[in-house]
Each structure stands twice: as structure tokens, then as C-alpha cells.
Amino acid sequence: MADIHQVNDLISIERQGDIALVCIDNPPVNATGQQVREGLQQAIEQLNAEGTAKVIAIYAAGRTFVAGADIREFGKPPKAPALPDVFNVIEDSAIPVISVMHGTALGGGFELGLSTHARIGIEGLRVGLPEINLGLLPGAGGTQRVPRLAGIPMALDMALSGRMVSAKAALEKGLIDRLESGDPRDVALKAAQDVLDGTLATRRTCDLDTPRDDKALEDTAAMLKKKQAHLFSPHKIVEAVRASYLPRAEGLKIERQAFVDSMDTPQRAGMIHAFFGERAVSGIPEAKGDTRPLDKIGVIGGGTMGSGIATSCLLAGIPVTLVEVAQDGLDRGVATITKNIDGAVSRGKLAADKRDAVLGMLTPSLEMEALSDVDLVIEAVFEQMDVKKDIFTKLDSICKDGAILASNTSYLDVNEIAACTGRPQDVLGLHFFSPAHVMRLLEIVQGEKTAADVLATGFALAKKLKKVGVLAQVCDGFIGNRILAHYSKTASYLVLDGASPQQVDDALEGFGFAMGPHKVGDLAGLDIGWMTRKRKAATRDPNERYAGDVADRICEEGWFGRKTGKGYYLYDGGAPVPNPEVAKIIDAVRAEKGITPRDFTDQEIVDRYMTAMIVEAARVVEDGTAKRPVDVDMVFLFGYGFPRFRGGPLHYADTIGAKELVSRIETYAKEDPHYWQVPPILRKMAEDGTKFADLN
Structure with missing residues (x-):
């Protein structure tokens, strides 16, 4: 013994x-x-x-x-x-x-x-x-x-x-x-x-x-x-x-x-924050409790986003029904999914002998009625409210009782979408990031009437797909895109006032971003921001300095970035180089607006850009769109390429200190008092010496 x-x-x-x-x-x-x-x-x-x-x-x-x-x-x-x-x-x-x-x-x-x-x-x-x-x-x-x-x-x-x-x-x-x-x-x-x-x-x-x-x-x-x-x-x-x-x-x-x-470095502190933050976002009460089944999922739209979402679900072992309105669109969607799956095999993410079985779980269809038996349907079509309302009205009559109806909208009002159904409690936002089978962030958007088990199922889906699910409330752009819409104006203002797009990109890449904002815009497609600016034109604040002049004119030339071969940069197969025609557009806009360009140091560019990001991030926490500062940080680490070693925008804000941030904002406000305003939460933190970390 x-x-x-x-x-x-x-x-x-x-x-x-x-x-x-x-x-x-x-x-x-x-x-x-x-x-x-x-x-x-x-x-x-x-x-x-x-x-x-x-x-x-x-x-x-x-x-x-x-x-x-x-x-x-x-x-x-x-x-x-x-x-x-x-x-x-x-x-x-x-x-x-x-x-x-x-x-x-x-x-x-x-x-x-x-x-x-x-x-x-x-x-x-x-x-x-x-x-x-x-x-x-x-x-x-x-x-x-x-x-x-x-x-x-x-x-x-x-x-x-x-x-x-x-x-x-x-x-x-x-x-x-x-x-x-x-x-x-x-x-x-x-x-x-x-x-x-x-x-x-x-x-x-x-x-x-x-x-x-x-x-x-x-x-x-x-x-x-x-x-x-x-x-x-x-x-x-x-x-x-x-x-x-x-x-x-x-x-x-x-x-x-x-x-x-x-x-003994801020980088270690930032990465430890990221490590624990990834776990913290799914530790909230809303992510717990009863969930609904996720045995079969429907995806509407076979474009880049819909195909990516379908790929992600298939790789997680969930059968998918893909619906498109036309055969050529459906064929493209299936081809994209097949290419994505083959890519997973070549990268070692999927065993070669499992490829056919994974693709065998995909059911393509031209009929919405094919979604009658799915547990969850994710709509991933054009970012137009009328189109989405029409789809959800149809889904309401087609999908079985208890099925969850989700929209992949990036900006639109989930409550308005839910209201066109007789089951608003079953509706939520599931905002994936492109490419959806690669990017790990999933914003889980809670509508006014979203049921608790529907919300918990959103977090369960994120876990199945090995994504970082973050709870967001309804507003234009939710957490990430709302903050992006604000701070991206700073990049535009810097260019109007004297910096070049390349200098802005180089400065922020030196800070730790993989790509500067103008390169990101070219990659995503400049027409996306152009459509958003046109959508919101009627509600534009007349007191706000318009930031889209240069980008609008680039788009008017038909230059949408990589997909058209030119945008802020030229793409001819090699490394991107600045588009000389953009410099002419910038000069013309400056002349029309009577702007005398001035020099900016790289540090000034980083300080303004990051301060603008922190300002809107603070407001998102203040009004409850994000539950806690750590949620904002994880959105930016996993969805926006924020340098992981800096921990996220609000962790980074704590390394600067609220007093210094308030001082910066008040200095910048002398040039533009409408754009640069101190959020009350930040002013209070400056007064009592607290940090965003204290709110986690």
C-alpha cells in the first residue's frame, strides 16, 4: 500500500x-x-x-x-x-x-x-x-x-x-x-x-x-x-x-x-488593469442568471459584417442560417464565410479535418421564413433605421416565441427598433466589430424593455464566441462609437489648424496605437463616416466647429480609402504614402476658413487627442451609458486598438491626474469653448483627489 x-x-x-x-x-x-x-x-x-x-x-x-x-x-x-x-x-x-x-x-x-x-x-x-x-x-x-x-x-x-x-x-x-x-x-x-x-x-x-x-x-x-x-x-x-x-x-x-x-512601471500597471478588466466586465449582475438557448442562430446580411458574425458562430460550434435578399449577395456571403473558415484552418485555429463539418452547419437562404426556428437572430444590414424597422417587423411575425431579436447596429436607437415589434423584451443590440470573426469586442446594448434573461444570454453568447462582452446603454454610438465621434473631431481640428494627417498618425502610433486615425479611416472606408455626417447633418449644433470639411471633400472625389486605392494615403500594393491631392484640399479649406496654419509638436497632438477621448469617456460613465470606467477601458482595448500597456483611456487618465486634465481642457477652451468643456465628474475628481479607478 x-x-x-x-x-x-x-x-x-x-x-x-x-x-x-x-x-x-x-x-x-x-x-x-x-x-x-x-x-x-x-x-x-x-x-x-x-x-x-x-x-x-x-x-x-x-x-x-x-x-x-x-x-x-x-x-x-x-x-x-x-x-x-x-x-x-x-x-x-x-x-x-x-x-x-x-x-x-x-x-x-x-x-x-x-x-x-x-x-x-x-x-x-x-x-x-x-x-x-x-x-x-x-x-x-x-x-x-x-x-x-x-x-x-x-x-x-x-x-x-x-x-x-x-x-x-x-x-x-x-x-x-x-x-x-x-x-x-x-x-x-x-x-x-x-x-x-x-x-x-x-x-x-x-x-x-x-x-x-x-x-x-x-x-x-x-x-x-x-x-x-x-x-x-x-x-x-x-x-x-x-x-x-x-x-x-x-x-x-x-x-x-x-x-x-x-x-515598477506604468506599463505593467496598465497591462495588469487590462488583465483583470477583461474578467471584470462579465462579472456584473446583468451577466448572471437564467439564459435562453443558443442552439441555432440566424444572421441577416451576407456582407462583411454579417459573414464575419456567421463565421464566429460557426467556429464556436453553433449552426447558422444566413439570409440574404438576392442570390448574388448570398453567394458572396457564403464565399466570404468559406474563405474565413479556410483562413482559420491555415492559421491553426481550426483542425483541417473539421473544416467541412463546420461549413456543413451553415444554411444559406433567400427566405426570411427560414429563421422561424432559430433561438437568436442577428440583423447585420445597412445602417438605416427604415431598413432595420422593416426587418424587425417581419421577424416579429416569423420568429418563434422566446427567440431573441438582435441588431448589430453601430449607432441607431435600439429602443426605436424594438418598438416596431410586439416583443420589445426580446430585443437587444449586439454590436460586433469588424472583422467580426477576429475582433474580440462585443457591445451588448440594453434597451429600455430588454428582459434580464435576454441580456444574460447576450453575455453567454460573448463567452461562447470567446469575445469580451461589455454592457452598454442606448445612445447614439453606445460606448465606443459615441466616444470616437467626439475625439475624432480633434484629429480633424489638428489638421485644419496646421498638422498634416501623417503627422497626426505618426504621433499617435508613437503613443502606442497600431494605426493612426487617418489610416484607420482609410481601412474602414471613409464613406462610412461621410454617411454618418450626412445622417446627422440636420441635428448638427450650429455653435459647433464643423470637423468634416476635409474628409467630405475627399469622399466627394470618390476616394474612400483602401477599397478605392486612395484616401488620405495612396495604396498601390506597397506601404501607404500620403496622397498629395489631400494636401491641396487641406490648403483650400484653410484658405476658405481664414485659418493660418501653426506648428504642433507630437506631444501636443497626443495630449489634445487623448484629452478629448477622456472627456467624452468621462461623460459616458457620468450619464450611465457605461456601467464603470473599466467597461470603457475594455471597449477601447478590444475594439479600437488602444495600446494595451496603457490600460485604456480612463486608466490612462488616472496616470495624468484629474487636476492636470481640467487644466488642459480650460487651456484648450480659450480657443474653442464649445468643444472643450470640463465634465462635472472630472471637475469633482480634481477637487476631491479621487480617480476613475475608485469608481470601479
Whole structure:
């Protein structure tokens, strides 16, 4: 009978003759919390002190090996023992220690495996060093041990990308020594016996020399300087990996200092905010409770958006009925969906042998009546209220009782759409972002009469589709597009007053956006904003400075951006270059308005643009369109390309401070008092010293 001893609540030792099995049992993901760290160290020290075991095998209970740090410890003072110290104890053990990893071994979990003297992977294992996603770097030996086992290029790739590596690739690179199948305990027992029999070799990773590859280090450092100069931890990763040339103690000291330096940055704080914010948005009461079925979904409209939504549902395993009004439109929609699915296969997101089955769940139709049995229908047609009302009136008579009727509208009033049905309680907005099968944001728009279970089902759908669902109330543009409509005017004002579109884009890309606003406009299609401005022309405030002159004239030329080959930029297959004709349009508009252009620094551009974004974001929280500041932040991180390391517009606002923001707004208001107004919530925060974080 096995002799099992509990070191503490989470770590046990099972003795089988000359073998000691150390089990980690800390559900759900065996995170490296303080009790796990302490128990592991005690187990290794105790077994070495006793000296009866001849091999130690570490494995984990449950569905995965150690999947990383304990997030409950984030932001709290560290408790001993520290992970690097525990792993040194394991590596220095006089008794050979092996690890058996299954599921995922991430961050500290993978570093645990690296500290053992041999590593066994179980089929399906994925390993990774994802710390860069939190603005950090591996801080428990990852930058020191991976280079010794797999070389500097592999270490740099894993630490800088944060990507997970398959068991097969890990075996090929030497990160694991064997790949087995079976129960982790059984595999651990067999592997330990192989050590005793001499058929599984063991060695300390720290005794290996890192193969020199100065070129990989230099090339990576140069690339980061060019492309990620604004980030902190990637440069520290290169510094730490370079230190793997040194003896273990010296290398670990440099790694640890790089980790501590990264911890003490606004970037780390921003990325931690993003990490927790992604979870917080679905933790609200509205996302809980009873839900309705989601066994079959209908999508109306086979254009880019409708095809993307259908693709997303199919990839989540939900059958879709796609409805279009004409055969050519339906054919295009099916072709687009097929192309999207093939793209998922080529990117490794879908197994090739599942492609046909996924496409087999798609039912194309020219008849609205085909939606009579769906649980949820998502309308994704032109952004015109009359068209949407006509569709929802028909759906009201076609769809079964209890079916949810959703509109993918970007701006329009969901209450007005719901009112044309006899079931307004079943209607909500589901605002997907393009391309819908790629972008992770889903604004879930609550109408005045939307039932609680309908709203909860919207969040359940977001979870099924692996999207970040954020609750929004009804207003023109909801959360994201309402804020966008405001701050995008600042980009236009900057151009009218003297900056070039390229300078504005370059300044904001330097701030961290993947693309500046004029490049984004070209990508999305300048005609979309043009249609919106025309739609709202009758309600335009006569006291407001009009921001659309230049963009309107570009559209009047038939230049809508990438899809027409020119917009603010020219697109001829290479990198976009500024459209010289746009400069002439800008000069003409300035002359007509009597504007004398002036110079702006890149910092002035960033300050004005971000302040305008924060102003409207504050109003969205103030009037309840967004439930909390964190909801605004997640909308912009997952839907608008806001730099993740800055945490979102309202997290970024807290780094500036309310007093400074009020001062800026009042300064800008001397030029344009109508546009630049201090939101009451921001003025109050400036007076009492509070932050947006206090409202979360």
C-alpha cells in the first residue's frame, strides 16, 4: 500500500520504494501560490534530508500542470519563499528530480519544469512564458534556463511573443525530454523507474552552457529599438536572456532585477488593469442568471459584417442560417464565410479535418421564413433605421416565441427598433466589430424593455464566441462609437489648424496605437463616416466647429480609402504614402476658413487627442451609458486598438491626474469653448483627489 504524506493542504509526497512522487493539488489550475511554493520547497528539502528516495517525480492533479501565478497575489506584498529560490532548491537537489507536465505549463509552471533534471510532456501539453502580456518578463529562471536547453532564438521568441508552444515543438527544441500519453501519476511513476534503470538521463539545466548567438541578441535588440521603443519589458527580456551566458547565480540576479524594474512601471500597471478588466466586465449582475438557448442562430446580411458574425458562430460550434435578399449577395456571403473558415484552418485555429463539418452547419437562404426556428437572430444590414424597422417587423411575425431579436447596429436607437415589434423584451443590440470573426469586442446594448434573461444570454453568447462582452446603454454610438465621434473631431481640428494627417498618425502610433486615425479611416472606408455626417447633418449644433470639411471633400472625389486605392494615403500594393491631392484640399479649406496654419509638436497632438477621448469617456460613465470606467477601458482595448500597456483611456487618465486634465481642457477652451468643456465628474475628481479607478 502506498505511503502518502501531506506536506501541507496542497502538496503531498507518495513513496513507492525508491521513488517519491510529489503531487501538486491546487485547483483549478495549480497556481504557484505561497502554499504551493512553500510545500514544494519543504518536500524537496525533506526528501533530501531523509535520503531514502533515489528519484523524485513532480506531477499535478486535475486538468492541468501548473498554469502560472496565483492572480489573487497580484498587487500584494510578496510572501516567502520566492519562486526563484524554490526552483534553485529543486535544481540543486542531490536526488534527481523529474517533472511530468500535462495540460498547460505556463510562466512559473513552465519555469518549475525547467528547474527539474528531466521533463516529461503528456500529449496535448502546451508550454509558454506569457509574462510579457502583463508588462513583465519571466522572473524565476525562464530567461536563464530556456537558452541553455533550446538556444537564444527560442528563448527570445517565447519570452517576447508570450505564445504557447506545442508538446511536439517543445520536444524538438529540447525543452522536454520525452512525450508520453497516459495519467500524469502513472507516467511519473514509469519515468522515475526509467531514471532508476538508467534509460532516462537527468542533468541540471544550470550545468549546461548557453550556445553563443550574439547575432540573434543584436538583431532582436535592433528590431525592438525600431518597432517597440516605447515599451519597457521587451528590452529587459533581451538583457536577461543575454545574461544566460553567465553562471546561474549571476544570470538569475540580472533576470530578477529586470523583473523588479518591469514591475515598477506604468506599463505593467496598465497591462495588469487590462488583465483583470477583461474578467471584470462579465462579472456584473446583468451577466448572471437564467439564459435562453443558443442552439441555432440566424444572421441577416451576407456582407462583411454579417459573414464575419456567421463565421464566429460557426467556429464556436453553433449552426447558422444566413439570409440574404438576392442570390448574388448570398453567394458572396457564403464565399466570404468559406474563405474565413479556410483562413482559420491555415492559421491553426481550426483542425483541417473539421473544416467541412463546420461549413456543413451553415444554411444559406433567400427566405426570411427560414429563421422561424432559430433561438437568436442577428440583423447585420445597412445602417438605416427604415431598413432595420422593416426587418424587425417581419421577424416579429416569423420568429418563434422566446427567440431573441438582435441588431448589430453601430449607432441607431435600439429602443426605436424594438418598438416596431410586439416583443420589445426580446430585443437587444449586439454590436460586433469588424472583422467580426477576429475582433474580440462585443457591445451588448440594453434597451429600455430588454428582459434580464435576454441580456444574460447576450453575455453567454460573448463567452461562447470567446469575445469580451461589455454592457452598454442606448445612445447614439453606445460606448465606443459615441466616444470616437467626439475625439475624432480633434484629429480633424489638428489638421485644419496646421498638422498634416501623417503627422497626426505618426504621433499617435508613437503613443502606442497600431494605426493612426487617418489610416484607420482609410481601412474602414471613409464613406462610412461621410454617411454618418450626412445622417446627422440636420441635428448638427450650429455653435459647433464643423470637423468634416476635409474628409467630405475627399469622399466627394470618390476616394474612400483602401477599397478605392486612395484616401488620405495612396495604396498601390506597397506601404501607404500620403496622397498629395489631400494636401491641396487641406490648403483650400484653410484658405476658405481664414485659418493660418501653426506648428504642433507630437506631444501636443497626443495630449489634445487623448484629452478629448477622456472627456467624452468621462461623460459616458457620468450619464450611465457605461456601467464603470473599466467597461470603457475594455471597449477601447478590444475594439479600437488602444495600446494595451496603457490600460485604456480612463486608466490612462488616472496616470495624468484629474487636476492636470481640467487644466488642459480650460487651456484648450480659450480657443474653442464649445468643444472643450470640463465634465462635472472630472471637475469633482480634481477637487476631491479621487480617480476613475475608485469608481470601479
